[in-house]
Amino acid sequence: MADLTTDFVGIKSPNPFWLASAPPTDKEYNVRRAFEAGWGGVVWKTLGAEGPPVVNVNGPRYGAVYGADRRLLGLNNIELITDRPLEVNLREIKQVKRDYPDRAMVVSIMVPCEEEAWKAILPHVEETGADGIELNFGCPHGMSERGMGSAVGQVPEYIEMVTRWCKMYTRMPVIVKLTPNITDIRKPAAAAKRGGADAVSLINTINSITHVDLDIFAPEPTIDGKGSHGGYCGPAVKPIALSMVSEIARDPETHGLPISGIGGVTTWRDAAEFMALGAGNVQVCTAAMTYGFGIVKELKAGLSRYLDEKAMALPDLVGRAVPNVTDWQHLNLEYVTKARIDQDACIKCGRCYAACEDTSHQAISMSADRTFEVIDAECVACNLCVDVCPVEDCITMERLAPGTVDPRTGKTVQAEPADWTTHPNNPSSPNYVPDGQTRMVEEPAE
Amino acid sequence: MTEAFRQTGIRAGRLGPDDLARNFSDLHAAYDRHEATVAADRCYFCHDAPCITACPTDIDIPLFIRQIQAGQPEAAAQTIFDQNILGGMCARVCPTETLCEQACVREAAEGKPVEIGRLQRYATDSMMAAGEHPYTRAPATGRKVAIVGAGPAGLACAHRLAMHGHDVVVFDARPKPGGLNEYGIAAYKTPNGFAQAEVDWLLKIGGITLQHDRALGRDLTLEELRHDHDAVFLGMGLGGVGALGLEAEDLTGCENAVDFIATLRQTEDLTTLPVGRHIVVIGGGMTAVDAAVQSKLLGAQSVTIAYRRAQDRMPASRYEQDLAATHGVQILTHVVPVALHGEGALREVELAYVDADMTQTGETIRLAADQLFRAIGQKLETVEGLAIEGGKIAVTGAGRTSVEGVWAGGDCAAGGEDLTVTAVAQGRDAAEDIHAMLTGAG
Known part of the structure; x- marks a missing residue:
């Protein structure tokens, strides 16, 4: 069994699986159940300032997007931060941390964008014995209308300012939670770093409308005939989250800044992917809300088994894929592949043919007896046939060995990698040929 | 006991x-909405799908399954009925295991085809339960067609002719319409009076008159029918058992x-x-x-x-x-x-x-x-004047017999398997041929 204990910005937990700040971490009762189930830590649902708590809608808060068999692929919500009194939450946090000292207890906070407000709440949180705080700059609905949540997260200067205040008024590690509802995730991440953040966590939820009710013409979830955009999460957002995590991990300005990965983590594999792209741990919400806390057993066992199979320690996984995330311009254009169809595995559905013939490069032939074959002279190796084939590994991409001629271009595949930066069609390339495009097509093979 | x-x-x-x-x-319980959605989701929407080729009525199966996926079983039903007006019965009695489901690529892949028959039933039941009949008649042509036999072939022929604006009279030897659907198929395949309900639904097109207890050779002659009508379709099935x-x-x-x-x-x-x-x-x-x-x-x-x-x-x-x-x-x-x-x-x-x-x-x-x-098999009860081939009425093209103005389809006609779905296809195709002939397009 691989050692899953994690030290994330000084916060220790028995495993890298934390519950994200969300409904599952709103109360002592839930959090105790989570810790009993084996979760490594929680980020307590966002606390607001002292005084009358926020209120939530009294109609539906969640909307869902389903795949086959009502498998939940995406969830959105219009719930606000905790609607329970601050002192109740603080008391419960203290009790739970006292009873589970080995678990990570991070407290999410969102108060108005004023120094006094942050200065006021931080000592109260510190007094609970919590291990750290997470600044909620991500919540995209409701609170943002009041100048908090993503309204702060969308302005890098505010992020930097508030982060600095927090670092000034508490000894606890500060994690800044980022909203994906921006154009370039590197900017708020860099701002957090400048403000002294110990880490960033991302992504928070994405502005979304899951459905439109076509009878009453209102967005869902619908409250008395009206709807508001909610925050989207779950498996559907994972690719977006992975990309944003990788951007922060590889940008020179933010490289090395610890990241807590969030966004659709459902199985150990999702978690491992986030960590390979630079996340030091992951936070989970939708999967727990869909299946209950018991999923942590699969997460722990799965990650452990994977690490054992790879003979890798957990820290070796973190960031391991980051060097392989690059810009398009650096991709090797001499890496030439062709689709190959395994005729024994083929079930003759013809989806590859339809996809290629209708929407791509007419590189698959179909015979009267439904045999589908790749036409190498047309195949650009786009991978669409692989993606739409219902049979795993039936269609694969195979590399043309250096020295062979690509029948599509008539060019010999070179062993030496070559990318766009040196390509004769690139005006910025030292090899630029002004009429390169013409020559590229017509020049015969050597 | x-x-x-x-x-x-x-x-x-x-x-x-x-x-x-x-x-x-019911031998197979009807799908509920969720079951149908899950079953429909297994369809790969094959290109030039083999299941369509395997269906004697050429129903666009991937399309209707996709319409079920998209939450419109009634639209799926119309896709089915466009090709096979008795799609409800065929969903129940077709030997799908030797037709569409045998051709399903998932049968080849994993031995578990998409359950096309049950999905078809879900779709057709949905529309019939809603009482919707999606077809209307073209303007009346003033032409009259006689159909012998109110079984699958005769009814399919009658519906298509009525749709084209012709007046149709269907003669049947039995007291109730439906043919083998009503008299010849195991009860557990079509319980709860489905056969009659389907006929009632089909007749909503209008322009079709049923005459019961009128058998060819007993109460009617082919000559009379030809004399009184612009065309005749024979779909009376087989009679005597050896x-x-x-x-x-x-x-x-x-x-x-x-x-x-x-x-x-x-x-x-x-x-x-x-x-x-x-x-x-x-x-x-x-x-x-x-x-x-x-x-x-x-x-x-x-x-x-x-x-x-x-x-x-x-x-x-x-x-x-x-x-x-x-x-x-x-x-x-x-x-x-x-x-x-x-x-x-x-x-x-x-x-x-x-x-x-x-x-x-x-x-x-x-x-x-x-x-x-x-x-041990039924035999054709011979009809005076018609050429016979292999014990059945000889036909060419879309059911044309040796006698001008007389078409035949279903079990009584040569060619094709003796299946409900084949009878429907033959009745439908003969109707199109009759229509072309009557309107001068043939």
Whole structure:
């Protein structure tokens, strides 16, 4: 069994699986159940300032997007931060941390964008014995209308300012939670770093409308005939989250800044992917809300088994894929592949043919007896046939060995990698040929 | 089980009403919405899908399944009905395991095809339950077409002709329309009066008149029909059942399987329907299986299908054979009946084993039987003046017979398998040909 204990910005937990700040971490009762189930830590649902708590809608808060068999692929919500009194939450946090000292207890906070407000709440949180705080700059609905949540997260200067205040008024590690509802995730991440953040966590939820009710013409979830955009999460957002995590991990300005990965983590594999792209741990919400806390057993066992199979320690996984995330311009254009169809595995559905013939490069032939074959002279190796084939590994991409001629271009595949930066069609390339495009097509093979 | 269960002879009430109700309920339960969505999601939407090619009526199966996925079973139903107006019955009785579902790529991939038949039923039931009939008639043409036989071929032909604006009169020898759908198919495949409900729904198109108890050759002649109408379509199916050619075939208990099935289908209260304790069915087709299984479901103690060739030669599909086996029907192969024993009433059937070339091996077996069902195929009741091919009405093209202005389709016509779905296709295609002829486009 691989050692899953994690030290994330000084916060220790028995495993890298934390519950994200969300409904599952709103109360002592839930959090105790989570810790009993084996979760490594929680980020307590966002606390607001002292005084009358926020209120939530009294109609539906969640909307869902389903795949086959009502498998939940995406969830959105219009719930606000905790609607329970601050002192109740603080008391419960203290009790739970006292009873589970080995678990990570991070407290999410969102108060108005004023120094006094942050200065006021931080000592109260510190007094609970919590291990750290997470600044909620991500919540995209409701609170943002009041100048908090993503309204702060969308302005890098505010992020930097508030982060600095927090670092000034508490000894606890500060994690800044980022909203994906921006154009370039590197900017708020860099701002957090400048403000002294110990880490960033991302992504928070994405502005979304899951459905439109076509009878009453209102967005869902619908409250008395009206709807508001909610925050989207779950498996559907994972690719977006992975990309944003990788951007922060590889940008020179933010490289090395610890990241807590969030966004659709459902199985150990999702978690491992986030960590390979630079996340030091992951936070989970939708999967727990869909299946209950018991999923942590699969997460722990799965990650452990994977690490054992790879003979890798957990820290070796973190960031391991980051060097392989690059810009398009650096991709090797001499890496030439062709689709190959395994005729024994083929079930003759013809989806590859339809996809290629209708929407791509007419590189698959179909015979009267439904045999589908790749036409190498047309195949650009786009991978669409692989993606739409219902049979795993039936269609694969195979590399043309250096020295062979690509029948599509008539060019010999070179062993030496070559990318766009040196390509004769690139005006910025030292090899630029002004009429390169013409020559590229017509020049015969050597 | 009742006291009558163990009594020999042909008696009613071998099973109580609860057992009978259970035995004769739907063979396949209808899908609910979620089940249908899950089942529909398994369809790969194949390019030039093999299932369409395998369907005698060329239903665009991937399209209708996609319409179910997209939450519009009624739209799916229209896709089906456009090609096959009896799509509801075909969903229930088609041997899908040898047609669309056999061609399904998931059958090749994993031995579990998309359940096309059940999905088709879900779609067609949805539209019929809503009472929606999506077709209207073209302006009246003033042309009149006579159709003989209100079975699948005749009804499909009638609907398509009515849609094109022609007036249609359908003559049927029986008191109710539907043909084999009403009289010839196992009750558990089409329970709850579906056959009649389907006819009622089909007739909503308008322009179709039904005339019952009018049989060709008995009450009508082809000449009269041709004289009074612009075209005639013959879809009366097959009639007579051949005798086994044995002595004592007049013993009480010797019956035609089709008559037994027809009686069963018309019996409101199955506790009143007599059935033997021991039953032998001679034959190997769908009718043999329908008679055998239903006998068992009525409470017969032992039921044997006696077939003259190897089991893999049985005309009944593998699925039907398995259905018989799971209901406890014994399938005895390589045997032919050689003698019937009994005094007044049948007591035993004597069968001789035969080789592949039908030579008797000399070995015989005697089975207790108080009832014997002949299911050895039906014959065309000849119609004066029509060319015959292989015992059926010879046709060319879309069902044109040797007599001008007369078309034929379904079981009475040569060509195609004797299936409901084939009859529908032939009726539909003949209607298009008749329409082209009547409007000068042919």
